[in-house]
Each structure stands twice: as C-alpha cells, then as structure tokens.
Amino acid sequence: MRINDWPVAERPREKLILRGPQALSDAELLAIFLRTGSQGLSAVDLARQCLSRFGSLRGLLDANQTDFCETHGLGPAKYVQCQAALELSRRHLDETLQRDAVFTDPNTVKRYLSTRLRDRRREVFACLFLDTRHRLIQYEELFFGTIDGASVHPREVVKQALANHAAALIIAHNHPSGVAEPSRSDLAITERLIDALQLVEIRVLDHFIIGDGEPWSFAEHGKI
Secondary structure (H helix, E strand, O other): OOHHHOOHHHOHHHHHHHHOHHHOOHHHHHHHHHOOOEOOEOHHHHHHHHHHHHOOHHHHHOOOHHHHHOOOOOOHHHHHHHHHHHHHHHHHHHHHHHHOOHHHOHHHHHHHHHHHHOOOOOOEEEEEEEOOOOOEEEEEEEEEOOOOOOOOOHHHHHHHHHHOOOOEEEEEEEOOOOOOOOOHHHHHHHHHHHHHHHOOOOEEEEEEEEOOOOOEEOOOOOOO
16 A cells, blocks of 8 residues: 555654654664555555664664665665765764753763764764863864774873864774773773873863763763
C-alpha cells in the first residue's frame, strides 16, 4: 500500500506536522528524507530495510559510500543528501554554541562533541575555545593518535588559547573503543593542562571523553 493511501494521521509528513518530529520513529524520519520507496516498497518499508541492514540510524549515516550505494533503493544522490544533513546538524550546533553560553545547556555541548568525535577511528584531542561569556570562539583539533602525556603538549594548547583570545576552554578527546572512561593518563593530562592554563589566567571548564554512549564529564564527576 502506498503511503498516500494510509490514514492521514499515520503518514510520516502529516504526523510530523501534527505531533512534531519527536513523535516519529527512526524509520518514519528516514522515510521523509528518502522521499520515495522502490518497486513494491513504500518509503517507510525501504527505511526499515535500510535500518535493518545497517543495524541503526547511526550505522546507516556512518556507512561509507560504497556500502551505502550498494543498498537496494539507495544511491549516490541519497548518500550526498545524508552527508549534507549530517553537516547541517554539525553547523547548527556550532552556531548554537557561538550564540549561547555553553553551560546554558551542557547537553548541547555533549551532542556537538559527539557529532565531531564519536566515530573517528583514531584518537583526536580537541578544544572548544570560549569567550568571557562562555560562547564558542573556535573548535580546533590539536593532536591525533594515541592521546597520552607524550603526545599532548600543554604549551601548544596555551598558544592556541592565547591566539584565539580565549577566556576559558573545554577540552575533549574520543576513545575509539567506545568506552568513555578516563585512564590515569587522561587524569594526568587534565591536571597538566589546568596548571599550564592557570598561568595565563585561562580556565578549563571541563574535559569530555567521547565514546559510544553518554560522554564522560570530568566536571560532573568532580575531577575539575
């Protein structure tokens, strides 16, 4: 049965207008994005098949172009659309952090850092440089590879903080293993950075570790 033959309240587009996007399932949201199905399948049916093949919405959106385009009913055009949607989401969060104080809604910071770092295949150490009102000045990725005391240089963080005229910053790095728990090295690096930045009167507000689940916050756990 075509979606147009469904009861109005069950059609994804009409349901979104009536009840808001949060009322839709992953398959329904994806169906709106896909717009059309394929032979014998409605857009919702196709969306469900895609989610089943890739395991989740995240799995679908993180798929490489080859795997994505090999899926029946998908192709280069839809791959480009998905990548564009992801980048729009990142830029929306970026503009939100530039406009608002980051601690107005810490969950926005967590979502932003997760979109940037969660799916990276190697460790990345990044900083959010903030102004006096704790709004985002610049997001920068500074170090790559295994993040330990030998690879993270406090002087470089201080240098970039001063170059950005930052009054405060948030540091973050990812764990490709998916386990967002701090190691002894993570704790040691955080202490070294706090000490180095205190010398130039720049405050470290938090350090987030990004994994598969909820980001681990040093501030929330009383480590800063």
